[in-house]
Amino acid sequence: MKDIMILDGYNVTNALPELKELARADFGAARDGLIEIMSEYRTFRGIDILIVFDAHMSAKGREHQEKVKGVEVVFTKEKMTADSYIEKKISVLAEKRKVIVVTNDWTEQLMVLGSGAVRVSVRELQLDLTEARSRISETTYKLNREKDFLSNRIDKETLKKLEEFRRK
Numbered sequence: 001m002k003d004i005m006i007l008d009g010y011n012v013t014n015a016l017p018e019l020k021e022l023a024r025a026d027f028g029a030a031r032d033g034l035i036e037i038m039s040e041y042r043t044f045r046g047i048d049i050l051i052v053f054d055a056h057m058s059a060k061g062r063e064h065q066e067k068v069k070g071v072e073v074v075f076t077k078e079k080m081t082a083d084s085y086i087e088k089k090i091s092v093l094a095e096k097r098k099v100i101v102v103t104n105d106w107t108e109q110l111m112v113l114g115s116g117a118v119r120v121s122v123r124e125l126q127l128d129l130t131e132a133r134s135r136i137s138e139t140t141y142k143l144n145r146e147k148d149f150l151s152n153r154i155d156k157e158t159l160k161k162l163e164e165f166r167r168k
């Protein structure tokens with residue numbers, strides 16, 4: 001079974017500089033931005049991602065879950081914090097697979113460590129995201145560069161004839 005990374009959604013959004021600025025203008029866009037970032041990261045690292053957003057101050061009432069671009073997104077029910085949701089989720093998942101929790105909340109970090117999961121700060125995630133983006137860019141560049149050669153686009157027989165023609 002794949003490892004799973006659980007993010008305290010608003011905690012991460014408010015700690016990543018590019019999303020924090022966006023959240024000031026449009027919190028929904030910042031949430032969508034986090035989902036987009038983590039969707040790419042999920043594909044690159046080959047892990048499952050769960051992002052938990054608090055709804056404890058909201059009057060929505062019920063918990064809401066959806067899958068967006070391969071990322072599981074949860075909005076907690078009314079009066080439930082992301083921390084308490086994550087704590088319950090860890091107790092279910094930690095026996096079966098490696099659980100990584102991303103948060104800057106010190107109390108939550110202690111709870112994570114005590115429950116058998118791995119704690120990652122938002123800064124550590126940010127550094128890994130930067131590395132992942134860099135490696136994705138390198139790979140994409142190499143793949144695109146390889147496609148640019150005529151020899152990669154024509155059949156071997158034609159390539160052989162062209163080589164013979166060049167030598168004459």
